[in-house]
Amino acid sequence: MGTAFLDPTALVDGVTRLGLGRYEDIIRSLEECPRPIVTDVYALQQVVYRHHLVGDADHGYHLAARLKAVVEEVFSVTERDLVLARWIGEDDPRLEARERLHLAVIRRHSVGDLVTGVPERYHAPRGVTCMSIRALLPGSEPDGHRGG
Amino acid sequence: MTQRNGEIAAPVFIDSSLVLTAGARIGQAFAPRVLELAARSGVSAVTDAVVVAEVQAFVPSPLADLFRGIVEEIFEVTAGDWESARGLAREFPGRSPRTYLHAAVMRRRKVELLYAINGAGFEGLPGLRQLPVAELLRRSSDRHSDSGG
Numbered sequence: 001m002g003t004a005f006l007d008p009t010a011l012v013d014g015v016t017r018l019g020l021g022r023y024e025d026i027i028r029s030l031e032e033c034p035r036p037i038v039t040d041v042y043a044l045q046q047v048v049y050r051h052h053l054v055g056d057a058d059h060g061y062h063l064a065a066r067l068k069a070v071v072e073e074v075f076s077v078t079e080r081d082l083v084l085a086r087w088i089g090e091d092d093p094r095l096e097a098r099e100r101l102h103l104a105v106i107r108r109h110s111v112g113d114l115v116t117g118v119p120e121r122y123h124a125p126r127g128v129t130c131m132s133i134r135a136l137l138p139g140s141e142p143d144g145h146r147g148g
Numbered sequence: 149m150t151q152r153n154g155e156i157a158a159p160v161f162i163d164s165s166l167v168l169t170a171g172a173r174i175g176q177a178f179a180p181r182v183l184e185l186a187a188r189s190g191v192s193a194v195t196d197a198v199v200v201a202e203v204q205a206f207v208p209s210p211l212a213d214l215f216r217g218i219v220e221e222i223f224e225v226t227a228g229d230w231e232s233a234r235g236l237a238r239e240f241p242g243r244s245p246r247t248y249l250h251a252a253v254m255r256r257r258k259v260e261l262l263y264a265i266n267g268a269g270f271e272g273l274p275g276l277r278q279l280p281v282a283e284l285l286r287r288s289s290d291r292h293s294d295s296g297g
Contacts, residue, residue: 041230042198048245057245061234074227077197082204082222097205 003036004113005106006071007099008043010133011063012050013117018134023047023063029137030070037115037136040075040105044068046098075105084108094123103128159221160191160279161254163264164202167215180211185284186263187218196223196253202246229253236273243269251276 011027014020020029030037044064051060068074084104089095095103103125106114112129116122119130166186167179186193200222203215232252237245247269254262254276261277263284264270270278 041225041227042201044227044230045198045245045249052245057237060245061237064230065234068227068230074230076224076226077201078224079197079200079222082197082200085201086204097201101201 001035002112003038003072004115004131004136005102005111006030006037006039006043006067006133007102007114007116008039008046008050009117009121010115011047011067011117014133017117018132020133020137024066026133026137027063027066027070030067032138033136035136036072037070038073038075038109038111039067039071040077040102042077042098042101042105044074075109077101077105078108081105081108088125092123092125095125158192158261159194159259161250161259161262162186162193162195162199162215162219163250163262163268163270164195164199164215165265165268166263166281167203167207167211169265169268179207180214182263182281182284183211183214183218187214189284193219194221194223194257194259195219196225196250198225198246198253199250223253223257225249225253226256229256232256240273247273 011023014026015023020026044067047064047067048057048060051057051063081101081104084107085097085100088100088103089097099122102114103122106128112127114122114128114130115133115136116130117133119132122128122130124130166182200216200219203212207215229249229252232255233245233248236248236251237243251270251273254260260275261279262270263279263281265281270276
């Protein structure tokens with residue numbers, strides 16, 4: 001099994017839309033995942049910021065640090081990613097800015113799989129298989145959506 | 149501060165609050181004006197990749213291009229920076245997570261000076277000195293006086 005990139009909306013949607021429990025529960029489940037998981041520094045920041053908005057940045061930092069401990073690597077965000085993100089946005093304007101940036105990081109590191117909450121959110125990007133966080137949790141079946 | 153023909157020789161970090169916050173707080177015309185002044189002021193402008201990502205996400209392309217055009221170097225943002233930011237958040241609570249992250253990058257790259265909007269949260273963080281945006285106006289007019297004769 002190849003490396004999978006974790007988009008932080010996997011956690012948000014996991015909690016709010018997919019009923020997978022709390023953030024802590026999902027992160028704990030990821031600890032048991034046999035696949036190598038990676039993410040980027042912008043994703044950690046998104047986890048913190050989401051909690052900052054509801055006045056609990058401390059908890060956001062705690063959760064992001066736990067996530068950081070679970071993943072194999074946290075990729076940097078670089079100028080090259082910004083350029084790639086712009087190209088990706090020109091290719092598919094439906095993607096939100098943060099989605100473009102994560103895709104740029106994924107492509108720069110040649111990661112083939114992206115784990116998010118709702119795979120359709122990414123509109124089947126070229127060369128990347130998008131899957132629900134459910135697919136990474138114990139006892140689940142793969143449900144990837146590969147782009148053209 | 150090192151001076152070079154009246155210019156700031158040390159690099160100056162440009163925060164996205166100059167365009168993101170300023171537009172909402174001061175007026176939409178302020179952001180391009182202050183960026184143009186920064187470009188003409190002779191500072192060596194730097195920023196980080198997450199700042200540019202914020203700008204690309206939230207401001208229209210012409211202004212985002214202007215922002216990108218004035219910076220000489222865009223620093224990468226690393227997992228180590230995020231850890232440093234977390235430490236700053238513990239030590240100096242009450243600011244936005246974005247402030248800690250950019251401050252961490254500045255500290256790693258040994259950049260002490262920055263342009264940001266008052267209230268962006270950089271005030272009082274150790275090793276950083278926020279230059280007043282009014283300084284841009286003054287320095288720009290000084291340069292024009294010097295060169296224009």
